[in-house]
Amino acid sequence: MNPNNPEAEKQFKEVAEAFEVLSDDQKRSLYDRYGHEGLSGTSFRDFSGMGLDDLFGGFGIFDSIFNAFGGGTRARTSGPRARRGQDVRLNIDLSFEDAMKGMKKTIKVPNWAQCPTCHGNRVKEGKSLLKCSTCDGVGEVRQVQRTAFGQMINITTCPKCRGEGEMLKKGTECKTCKGVGKVKQSRTVEAQIPAGVDNGTRVVIQGEGRPGELGGPSGDLYLVINVFPHPFFQRNGADILLEYPISFLDAVLGTKLLIPTINGNEKITIKPGTPSGEVITLRKKGAPYPNRSGHGDMHIVINVKFPRKLEKIVKQTLIELQESDKTDYVFRDNSELAKFLLSQE
Ligand SMILES: [Zn+2]
Ligand SMILES: [Zn+2]
Incomplete structure (x- = not known):
C-alpha cells in the first residue's frame, strides 16, 4: 500500500518473517529459544534482504498468510465452524513432601456438560433454532474491498450469531439450561503430578479443559502448583539448602553429624576448624528434576554457635x-x- 515508504516495507517483512516462523512448529521452537539467529541453517527464509517484489512474486507467502487466517481465495462452503474448548486453569496446593515425591491427585474440575434435556440444542422439545438472517446461516460476513493489489475479500465472524449460523427465538429456550445448551457440573480428573515440582510449575493435562463446540476439540487443563514452605529445607530450583547449627567445640575439634535430607538422614564429617558459613554439598541429594532424570544438590550451611553462658566445667x-x-x-x-x-x- 505504501510503495515509497521504507518503514512500511520493513514492517511488511517482519509480518512475513513472523508468519514463516509461527506456521512451523520446529522453527517456532528454535525462534523461541534462540531468536532470529536460531533459524540460520534451517530452511527459514530471511526476508530482510529481499525486495517487495520477491515477497509478492516468487513465494506466494501472502497467499499463505491470508489462507491461514481464514480469508483469501479459499472458499468456505461449510456452515458454522467448530470451536476448541477453553483451557481451564486450577491452582493446586501441595505439601513440600508431596512436591518432592510426586503423586497422583484427584482433582475436581468445574465444568459445563451438555444439557440432558435438550442435548445441547438449546430449544424446548418440538422447537428449533432459526437460521441467522445476517449471515444466512453461514456464520461469516464477507466484505469486498478494492485495493491497489486488486480485490480483497475480508471475512469476519457474524456478529449477530457469533459464527453459529443459528439464532434462538425468544420463548423457545430449553427450561433446564435456559437456552445455553450446557449445564454446570464438576467432574474429577486423575492427575499425575511429577516429583520435583516447584512454586509456579504448570502441569498440563491435555484434553481435560472445557469441551469443544460443534465438534471442536476440548481445551487443556492447566494445574498451577503452589508448594507450602518446609520448616527447615529451602529450595533454590532443584537444590535444597539446610542451615545446621553446631557447637563451637565441634567446629574447633571436628565431628560427625547426622543430617536430614529429603530422602532420609545422611552422615557427614565436619573437619576440625570449620568456620561458620561453611557450605557442605552433597551431590545429587537435592530435589528431583520434574522434567528430566536426576537430582539437584543438597547444601548444608554450617552455623557455628557460641553460647553466652558456659557450663562451669567447660x-x-x-x-x-x-x-x-x-x-x-x-x-x-x-x-x-x-x-x-x-x-x-
Ligand atoms: Zn437445555
Ligand atoms: Zn449470523
Missing part, C-alpha cells in the same frame, strides 16, 4: 586451655597486621 577447662595455648594467631596468620602492630610502637 569454662574452667577453657580458661586452662587458653592459658596453655601458645599459638600466636596474629603473628602466625597475618604477618601484615603483625608488621603494622610493630610499626605503631
Whole structure:
C-alpha cells in the first residue's frame, strides 16, 4: 500500500518473517529459544534482504498468510465452524513432601456438560433454532474491498450469531439450561503430578479443559502448583539448602553429624576448624528434576554457635586451655597486621 515508504516495507517483512516462523512448529521452537539467529541453517527464509517484489512474486507467502487466517481465495462452503474448548486453569496446593515425591491427585474440575434435556440444542422439545438472517446461516460476513493489489475479500465472524449460523427465538429456550445448551457440573480428573515440582510449575493435562463446540476439540487443563514452605529445607530450583547449627567445640575439634535430607538422614564429617558459613554439598541429594532424570544438590550451611553462658566445667577447662595455648594467631596468620602492630610502637 505504501510503495515509497521504507518503514512500511520493513514492517511488511517482519509480518512475513513472523508468519514463516509461527506456521512451523520446529522453527517456532528454535525462534523461541534462540531468536532470529536460531533459524540460520534451517530452511527459514530471511526476508530482510529481499525486495517487495520477491515477497509478492516468487513465494506466494501472502497467499499463505491470508489462507491461514481464514480469508483469501479459499472458499468456505461449510456452515458454522467448530470451536476448541477453553483451557481451564486450577491452582493446586501441595505439601513440600508431596512436591518432592510426586503423586497422583484427584482433582475436581468445574465444568459445563451438555444439557440432558435438550442435548445441547438449546430449544424446548418440538422447537428449533432459526437460521441467522445476517449471515444466512453461514456464520461469516464477507466484505469486498478494492485495493491497489486488486480485490480483497475480508471475512469476519457474524456478529449477530457469533459464527453459529443459528439464532434462538425468544420463548423457545430449553427450561433446564435456559437456552445455553450446557449445564454446570464438576467432574474429577486423575492427575499425575511429577516429583520435583516447584512454586509456579504448570502441569498440563491435555484434553481435560472445557469441551469443544460443534465438534471442536476440548481445551487443556492447566494445574498451577503452589508448594507450602518446609520448616527447615529451602529450595533454590532443584537444590535444597539446610542451615545446621553446631557447637563451637565441634567446629574447633571436628565431628560427625547426622543430617536430614529429603530422602532420609545422611552422615557427614565436619573437619576440625570449620568456620561458620561453611557450605557442605552433597551431590545429587537435592530435589528431583520434574522434567528430566536426576537430582539437584543438597547444601548444608554450617552455623557455628557460641553460647553466652558456659557450663562451669567447660569454662574452667577453657580458661586452662587458653592459658596453655601458645599459638600466636596474629603473628602466625597475618604477618601484615603483625608488621603494622610493630610499626605503631
Ligand atoms: Zn437445555
Ligand atoms: Zn449470523
